Amino acid sequence: MTEQAKTLTSNPGTEKARVIVCAGTPCVSAGALDIYEEFEERLSAVDLPAEVVLEDEKVENEGLSLDLTGCPGFCEQGPLVRIDPVGILYTNVTVEDVETIIDKTLAQGEVIEDLCYEDVSGQRVLRENEISFYSSQKRLVLDNCGYIRPDSLGDYRRAGGLKALQKVLAEMTPEQVCDQILASNLRGRGGAGYPTGQKWKFTLSQQAEEKFIVANCDEGDPGAFMDRSLIEGDPYRVLEGMIIGAYAVGASQGFVYIRIEYPLAIKRLEKAVENLREQGFLGKNILDSGLDLDIDIRRGAGAFVCGEETALLHSIEGKRGMPRPRPPYPSQSGLWDRPTVINNVETLANVPDIINRGADWYSDIGTENSPGTKVFALAGDVVNTGLVEVPMGISLEEVVNEIGGGVPGGKKLKAVQTGGPAGGCIPADELDVKVDFESLAEKGSIMGSGGMIVMDEETCMVDLAKYFIEFSREESCGKCTPCREGNTRLLEILERITRGAGKEEDIDLLRRLSELEQKASLCGLGQAAPNPVVSTLDYFEEEYRRHIEEQECPAGACRYLVTYLIEADPCVGCGACARVCPVDCISGESQEPHEIDQNECIKCGQCYEVCNFEAVLRK
Amino acid sequence: MNSEDKISLVIDGIRTEVEPGATIMDAADQVGVHIPRLCYHPELSILGACRICIVELEKREQLVASCSYPAEEDMVVKTSSPELRRHRRDIVELILDNHPKDCQTCVRDGNCELQDSAYSLGVRERLFEGERKQYPEDNSSPSIHREPDKCILCGRCVRVCDEVQGVTNLWQQNRGFESVAAPAHNADIMESVCIHCGQCVNVCPTASIVENNVTDEVFEAIADPDLHVVVQTAPSIRAALGEGFGYDPGTPVAGKMVTALKMMGFDAVFDTDLGADLTIIEEADEFLNRFEAGEKLPLITSCSPGWVSFLETFYPELIPNASTCKSPMSMLSSLTKSYYAEQAGIAPENIYSVAAMPCTAKKYEAARPEHETPWGAPYTDAVLTTRELIWMCKCMGVDFRNLPDSQFDRPLGTASGGGDIFGTTGGVTEAALRTAYERFTGETLTNVDFMEVRGVQGLREATIELDGHNVNIGVANGLQNAKELFERLLSGEKEYHMLEIMACPGGCVGGGGQPYPPEDTFALDPELVKKRAQALYTIDSSKQLRKSHENPDIKELYSYYLGEPNSERAHKLLHTSYKPSERQGIK
């Protein structure tokens, strides 16, 4: 190990070492900026050939540099610090570790094992690309994330950026661009999977004095943060795809619609747009091609429904984000009634590579009907949470167990939820399902925008459905009856089931309402809102029945249906449970087994959490 | 257009052709298939919100809203199936489940589109009942009463207020289940920029927005032996009241109406049309003075109280142009408590003056401080809408259809045809021209029909020659149209001498207090409005007395009581003033 690490400083002056601090939101929230500052301060104080590079567009001098990059995706282990060119990855770094890293690794070329990732077998892994979390991934869209400084147009260009745009403007007609995207069979990554080339071609064919292109970064699914990481880590890639798209469809104005909850991504995007404008990649007559395009960033204001394209357009127009019936489709009549093409940011990020490397190259990745890769935000009851990019067609099993490292704590996997509130659950015994648009749909779920929540055996499926319906109820725009009223009624039924007050006919009512909402709602969000109910009913109807017929929650998650008991044998009478009980319903003499008064118990579970002797049982 | 340009499609097995741009619902209507609907309104933009009009398309799992989905070539549409009927029924139940269960005591019981839908689509039990939205009622306005709990979010009020009236006082507020159509800040009507026109009441399918009901007060007054209760009826009432008793729209029922009012116990029944004649005389005088002096032109009519509120709220810069004449109703009320009181020897304090109007804004007008008597009571004590009057007749068991005709009472009961046509758009202008012509030229007008100002289009312009002078006239009904007229005026694009503005589409015949439309018509229906207007023109043309200034009762009134037009007494009793609203609207 030390041998390898020596290369870090073996040739100072010829090969530059870089200290890369991940500055994605999770790492920042865990203190990455403090770590960065600490590095900056200490590096300037020590006698190392160190240079701190933060500002964009500065040519990097030889020696040691310190960069802030976008998210490499391994959020669970953040804050992350990588030392290039060797690629040593330090995880869970603290401010206190900085001094040690400088003294040992940078000055002496020594690796600090304690900071290296420890895999499931207890082995310390030195390099990022040796960690199973990364080795099964295929990074196209996220290729630059974590490797370039997101603010730096220079870094992006050195990594091959803007070549596609130059090629398109110099050598291709808009029709050819559309045809190439069509031939690649790139499908929209926002959820519906509509062929991007077709959308572009149709928009191109529209006669209008003005057209628009919109990048949809209103990533609202709870637990999904693919688009945010992409923009935080590689904003130029998205913008390059967007400029190419504008050329392909004939748009003269672009909008990026991005959640206001993503301040860092917004900042990076603003900076990127500014740099592109300064360098002549945005504005009038871009690269002498005759293409005029400017890009405006519009921040969302907290409405999930604005991910729906017609709602998003209304929001850009300054209206309530309520969907309208289609047709006409935005490509016919969108912003201010002009033809408008709307693409998800991940879709756009695929475009430069397709132009550079060809449609055939792209369609060879993934499956025939779902080519390319997909980025997922892996979260929930899984060892490695974070951002993963995998080729389409990979099995769900591989994603969860190999990349994700399986379920922690020796618990059993119960299901995987994909597609967020519009998606469904794939049960553990269907885990060999391929991750592509059609296969997931066949199992009653959807690809969605890329949220992937792993659930262990302690997750109650009724409670899960309730959670998503509560979300959809809160986020319903209120325009059409089935969604506005239906979600409230679904929620009421699910609530009474989880309280043990479910009625015999409730399962039929849930199905009936769900079908109505799916078939008759105005927009895709309303139509998809009951999916979590339908898919959990399809795979876990028995669990619903247990709640209704036996007032029992098999997963032990439904508060009202759970009983906490103290088992006399293991109880040592330490009194910890009695002290935390908020309603004082636990009694017992010191050193004697304690007892819970079931009539008073509010089932908060605090005694269960606090007991060190596994004497409190949850049933 | 030849049939090649048309779209051919199949509705329930019937092949039909429609023009491009037609919706599935249009196509179905054409072949006699009535798809149930609720938020849809033919005169408003398409919302596609209620989803009751869903239909099945061949080879497509998703159902589509027929009101918004365009007809496509060779489309195969099914408008009814067991699944569709179940879904529609469930949608209506979902609406009902979030709506108060007080149908039996609701003011719109028996006349409610939601109730009708629930009945016709077969909601016989509640499957999904639960929580309901809770919003306080709004009783702040003398005109409009809001019960947001009854709002079903069809968006018609929002659309009519914005698209037809250009007021945009109502908008959907909040989100999701908590959504409600309301003024800014969910404020009360009186704290909003509402102009009280009542078009929202007309289009509301439920009782979420209704007029402020004063029938109890009127019944009480009638029953009070100390009060002398007088009623006056607006021109357009007689053209619409019959609809409440099964007459075809456009059936004039003035004679039966007077009989009914007398049977109900009113002590005297006067004709607002006389007030209209009086308005013409005062306004013609005002116009001639301004025209000769070349100032404060164009003169803008002021008889529509919705328009007056709109003026004060949105166009205060035009206040100097507005005629200072009170509306016909307020003129007649003033005279009732002065001239009539004197003539009849009744203490004016003991007169209770009721006005039956096609209008909700008249309730607001009556309550304005400018229309107060010197002893602090309003000149108009109560304003009833046509709808309230219909209900009172029914409540009292008046067998309207079998009533004989009666005459209005003197001295305020004779009207010229000019006064009668006040109730339709263009009528005020035409009546004014009949009088102004003779006053201006000194000649007798032989053809009194000014066809160039008739019609129901929202915006009309005409130039009339008066003694060698060109008088440019603009006529607008519906305030969105008025806005357009003002844009032309204020931008200097066009010079006008006289503008007639009616707040409601079609004028008072389409007023916010008119009957809920009978079957096969709808609120804002141009055909319905036309029929009602035609009734007024028929009354006009059947009269000998066509010109306001020839009205013998008016001549008598001036000679015995008022003196000259614009005399001091006339000014005190017949004119008023305006001031900018505290809350200025945004144009």
Add this chain to the structure above:
Amino acid sequence: MSCCSEEYTLKEKIVEKLQDFRGRDRSDSYLIPALQIVQEEYGYLSRQHLDEVARLLSVPYARVTGVASFYQFFNFQPAGEYEIIICTGTACHVRGAGAVFDRFLEELGVEPEEPTEDGKFSVTDARCVGACSKAPVVIIEEKVYSHVAPDDVPDILADFGYSP
């Protein structure tokens, strides 16, 4: 006209910004950016400010409040000096954000969004902030607390000078 003399309580720089919006093409499309600017300056949208935005952008009042009340980002009452934001994304939900949320309310004796009597604290929930790996997450004044349990609540509050 005197009736319409425009006096604004909004800060001059904001009035200028909004007037700049008004001068642009399709100026009503800047309604949401305008509301965001006011919200970010004052922490909430007062009735007065909403009406001023309406006048400055020439968008009807009802539409302005209709838009503002549609989006969760906008508040209509001032938040506490310290706004305690609890993420309720899926990961946080699964890992007990609800109990943390309730505990904050209980400790401070307030309802959601309602400031404490001294105006120092208010508690609100947020849609996924994207730090799922740190769930449940609580954010106060840009300080992020990871893996929060209900029992951590008093200590967190103490960091901001709260004593029961």
